[in-house]
Amino acid sequence: MQINNKTQNDYLIAENYYREGAYEKATQIYKKLYDKSPFNTTYLERLISCYQETDKFLEVEKLLNTRIRANASQTYLFVYLGYNYERQQLKEKAKINYNLALNSLDKNAAYGGLIGRIFKNYNLLDNAIIAYEKAMIKNKNANYSFQIAQIYGEKGDFKKMFEAYIDLVDKNENYFNLVQRYTSTYITDDSESETNILFRKTLLKKSVSNPKNIWNGLLSWLFAQQKDYKKALIQEKALYQRNSTDLSAIFSLGKNAFNNNDFSAAKECFDFINQKSFLKEEKIDANLYLAKIAVATKNPETEKFFQTLFTQFGKNTATIKLQVEYADFLTFHQNKPQKAKEVLEEALTFSHSKFDKARIKLKLGDILVFTGKYNKALIYFSQIQTQLKNHELAQQARFKVAQTSYFKGDFTWAKAQLKVLKSSTTQLIANDAVDLFLKITDNEPLDSIPSGLKQLAKAELLSYQNKDDEALAELDQLFTTKEVFANGLVPGEAIYDDVLLFQAKLFIKQKKYEDAVLSFAKIIAADNQGFLTDDVYYQMAELYNHKLNNPEKASEYYQKIIFEHASSIYLVEARKQYRKLRGDNI
Template sequence: MRVFVIVLFLLCSVFSYAQEQQMAYDYFRKGEYEKAASIYKSLYEKNKFNATYLTRLIDCEQQLTNFDVAKNLIENHLEEFPTQYHFYVELGYNYELQHQQEIANSHYQKALDFLEKNYNYGYSIGKAFQNNHLLDYALKAYTLTMKKNPNANYNLQIASIYGEKGEINNMFDTYLNMVEKDEKYTATILRYIGKFITDDGANENNILFRKLVLKRLQSNQLNSWNQILSWLYMQQKEFGKAFIQEKALHKRNNESIEGIINVGEIAFDNNDFKTTHDVFTYILENTDNQSGILDAKLYLLYVSIEILEDLNAVDLQFQEIFNQYGKTTNTLEIQIAYAGFLTFKKNQPQQAILVLKEALKLRSDNFQKAEIKLKLGDILVFNGKFNEALIYFSQVQTKLKNHILAQEARFKVAQTSYFKGDFEWAETQLKVLKGSTSQLIANDALDLSLIINDNSAQDSLKIALKKYAQADLLVFQHKNKEAIDSLNAILNEYKGHPIEDETLFKQATVYEEIKEYLKAETNYLKIIEINPNDILVDDAYFRLGELYSKQENIEKAKEYYQKIIFDFPSSIHLVKARNKFRKLRGDDI
């Protein structure tokens, strides 16, 4: 019993201590420095070995302009702990805040002089300078420590300081020097460099970084230089150039082709079908691994589906694979892709359903079965069999709780309910998905939720929304002519209604799909004309830029990309619009 009481007392003490720390931090963050100082003083007196409490207490007193109090705190601490020389930095900074620069500099120098013989304190002194934005002194501290102790490595800190100072060239050079000495730092430095690089190849930092890496590649054929260039080109969505770098690595080292596969998959996701085709053709020519071969063939099929007009020729490509490799779990992804092709390209959903129901009989795992059921549900929705589709989607949700496939299934439940006109149930599912771990699913959920909410307030019966959902289903079913007619009927009946802008935008996307670009252009311009502040206006401007770019109407394309750059700085299209504008302007990227 006695032991229990002691343990309980200790636990309560720890909990109380943690509460005090949090309360002090909250006051400090909110700028209530007197309250924060009172708690930090109490914490410091209980545990003088915890320098964080003293540092925060000093910060509070300085914010309250109690410089003498701060000075006494520091000096008393140094008397008690004379080797904690980083507090000379704090003492100097206290004088600097009072504009007594000479005294401040003398204390800074005292800290640096201490490092001459006690280089083990390099990090604490350098960090103290850095925390007080004394960046030149921080550089001196870290550089001196590394000079005195060749085993010390503060290059990450030095590079970070150069970044804070805006000396981007020095920062990049420092990071690259780290890689040149030890290639294991490659992934680490890219995490930091990523903060200074955009997907805009014309960005000044991007250009500078590329030149620095290319210069090193010319003098030293390290694998890391190719890896870094591949990474940079991937950020800029220049997948063909990334492929060249990955191919050079593969030919030089005959290593894994994972990097090449990654380029091909991301290129496909970004509609760069030429690079996708080149990548997976290369993989077929350079691997004898059946899994790799089948993955390559699958992506080449995806490309064929996108670019070939002869659907029977694509069908024949599928049959050749099945004849060679059979319909087994090894070719399951290809069977699922074939079902999608039959449904959405050849309008043969019944045959597709048979393909998938046969696939379900294979001895596959729960994740493979989930993939089959998701595709089967899509095809049943295509066929208008909503309830049966919901059963398959719900089975995936139940079987794989909290997995990304379960979240995808939940979105499909919401979408199917929306197509059915059951908007309340759809909204219930969408509320959960707004916090999805998948950004894509979360965004899709938000978009669908906005459509439902924006068009429910003024129409309690939701008649316009039901008609729009039915037209949206036709779009999902790739019944483009019927969808356009249905959307036209909504536009004629609901002029001035909130549904009008969504209808115009949806119809414009269908016009683009069937290459009726003038009609798409008319719709996008109408959205801008109806309400220049509408939530879809930046989307309309971007789509117009894309349309004119396809038609090689350079001046018009630049005009609409520029609209986003100057008038919609928070648009999700901003970076792409800026990049495309600079390319059209002829910037060297």
């Protein structure tokens, strides 16, 4: 044990010298380590590197030739020797030794993996591929497809890289998740990108030559990455036909489509589950999302749909999430908060778990904020925080405490809650927390001088309560009265962009698209290099494209994102929409 500890300690000292460029000192320790363990390639590689960094190429040559004479079967040593010649610009001698190493694999592939690795470490990528391929030909149990794929990626040969990754899955389907993880580096949500097309073609070619369920799974994953959820569903349906016991993949796909606002594709997924499933719980979960879709798409039959579901599944413990969704619909879409409150109070009577109780109380809190009973709402939210510490529902409750405090104008308490949430494990909550925290810190009043934040918070509360005309009037007062700003809100005030952005969102909600464009244009006119610029350009492009029937103007703003904001999160979609408007065959 003592010897092992000393060896480890010596190695760490040598590594430290090596990294600091103290090669002479490192050489002395590595030589001692290598003499004790001559088959340790880590010590050998470092010793060789130290000699080469101090131009002692003859020492390397002597060392390696001695080893080769002692044991000619260790053919990986020829790679080290070849690279030693390469460092001296002796290309022919280097090539001879590389070939000795590679040709040795035709007889004995035992060192194939090691030879491939050494070539790769020396950035001799073509030779590394040859070594790995020879090793696999000689030994059918060897699988170096992963290493080969990575090398092709380094070389920028994406076609061969994808072929190698797919071969890896072909040999062992356990590599499915690994291949997803590594190929995701090259796959984007742009279906027309070069790498996406190559991956799709490679998969389709493989599925024709060697049909397997796994190819449908990878194609589904690819289409989902591209947000082509209906194409992904086709693949998942094909898989379901062969194994009609598991609908979980289609459920996940439906949720993904729903979260990305592709309600048509999401509905197809959940309709399919509703038709095929024999499990009551599965049907309830699918219908919950079908109800969410009906609400989101403002289906006039939504109320009737909810009642049909309660007739089919009842109002009980199994349908609590459905009842909470119904209460939300009644409050925020039907303006019937009292009826919603009654629905939730009934749900509390048969909720048995603390998590169900928390979901109900969260929605009750929302209704109380909607009806202006802020302090009672805060009590509900605080109870959930106390009872379910660190759970996602507790984090949601904390955010609602912060949001309600913001609405009330209590910015200090709101910030205290948001500071905690900025590191939330739930990304969506963390993002919302950061956005609200920045809005407060950027705009809060200083030294009792009004900043307009209280008025903006009040306008957001009014909008939350579905009082959009009153919210717009509150914002308008900032621009026209002198209660807060001496000359009304003008460019240069910290809150100017935030007010205009919220005003534009309210106009869009009211379908006043021309007014929304004017609000966006004022933000650009005030500061066309601001951090909101690409967001504003994209919103304007979308309005011109889909609401105002002005493709020329839409193209203009999509182009601004493409050419002026290359790092924008909207770049891929802007490029896609611009191509469509230009008439490209996508």
